[in-house]
Amino acid sequence: MPELPEVETVRTALEPVVTGQQIRSVRLTRGDLRWPLPERLDEILTGQIFGMPWRRGKYILLPLSGQQTLLIHLGMSGAIRIYDNCPDSFGKHDHFSVELANNNWFVFSDPRRFGHLDLLQSGNEAAHPLLAAMGVEPLSNAFSRTYLDEVLAGRKQPIKTALLDQRLIAGLGNIYVSEALFKAGISPRRQAGNVVGKRAQRLAPAIRNVLNAAIEQGGTSLRDHVQPGGEIGYFVQSLQVYGRGGEPCNSCSAPIKVIRQGGRSGFYCPNCQH
DNA sequence: CTCCTGACCTGAGTGC
DNA sequence: TGCACTCAGGTCAGGA
Structure with a gap:
């Protein structure tokens, strides 16, 4: 489900709820999601105080008073919901729930369990195996035409596949890559190394604009994504190509074309994108 | 290194 | 209704 804009939406919603709040209790229903969870995660968290949540790519990082940081990845189907009181009941896939001292709860549910929770030492985020190789943040100043030129040079894979590679750019997924390539007028089938000149010039701003617009609208709600308060994300109304085959x-x-690249569906306008 | 495939999971939708 | 099949917002491990 969630790409950078959806994760950012979740982070933004969590910020005023968790920051400075002590963890009163933790409800953990299983010992693994995508991978085994840290031993005694519930006990470790209980009593600690959250700092301000931040984001790296599609990961949410929640600093804790005890010098550790809780790392959350929502996988394909993960969602976080915030409640102002103890939920009446928990769903089958509500794997991880946190009760805060202000009586609020947040509940992480993930039917497909491609998501993940982990603990790391605060300050050592960049050394964590899941974060170490991650590329630049597309909304940071380090993301530019020059950076794209550098990482795309010589690549033989399709540009779409390259943009999905989190080691090059952090946070793009299937929706926003398709949308950004449409905006930039670049075919998803073009070799990454052949994105040069005017096309290259258009690409970084297109990515940035699409992401910012999606964040403003609360992300894209297709199936699973809801904002933590329960609102849907309205960027779905702005999609130009994703999910619009035919x-x-x-x-x-011209009819939008559907293609398969790297086992994933892609959408583009054969007339506007070259 | 780079690039591609399969694997991990559940649930929703489609066609017979 | 039921069953078989496909597809879904991600990404890691393994092999060529």
């Missing part, structure tokens, strides 16, 4: 391009009316 429908007319909003710009030229």
Whole structure:
């Protein structure tokens, strides 16, 4: 489910709820999600106080008073919901729930269990195996035409596949890659190393604009994504190509094409994107 | 290194 | 209704 804008939406919603709050109790229903969870995670967390949540790529990081940081990845189907009181009941896939001293709860549910929870030493985030190789944040100043030129040079894979590689750019997923390539007028099938000149010039701003617009709208709700308060994300109304196979391009009316790359569906306008 | 495939899971939708 | 099959917002491990 969640790409950078959805994760950022979750982080933003968590911030005022958890920051400075002590953990009163933790409800953990299983010892593993994608991987085994830290031993005694519930006991370790109980009593600690949350700092301000931040984000790296598609990961949410929640600093704790005890010098550790809780790392959360939502996988494909993960969602976090915030409640102002103890939920009446817990769903089958509500694997991890936290009760705060202000009586609020947040509940992490993840039907497919591709998500993950881990603990790391605060300050050593960059050394964590899941974060160590991660590329630049596309909304940071380090992300530029120059950076893209550097990491794309010589790559033979399709540009779409390269943009999905978290080691190059952190946080892009299937929706926003398709949307950004449409905005930049670049075919997803073009070799990454052949994205040069005007195309290269358009790509970084296109990525940035698409992400910022999606964050503003609370992300894209297709199936699973809801904001922690229960609101859906409205960027779904702004999608130009993703999920619109066969429908007319909003710009030229040609039918949107569906392709398969790296085992994943992609969408593009064969007339507007080259 | 780079690139590609399969694997991990559940649930929703489709077609017979 | 039921069953078989496909697909889904991610990404890691393993092999060529």
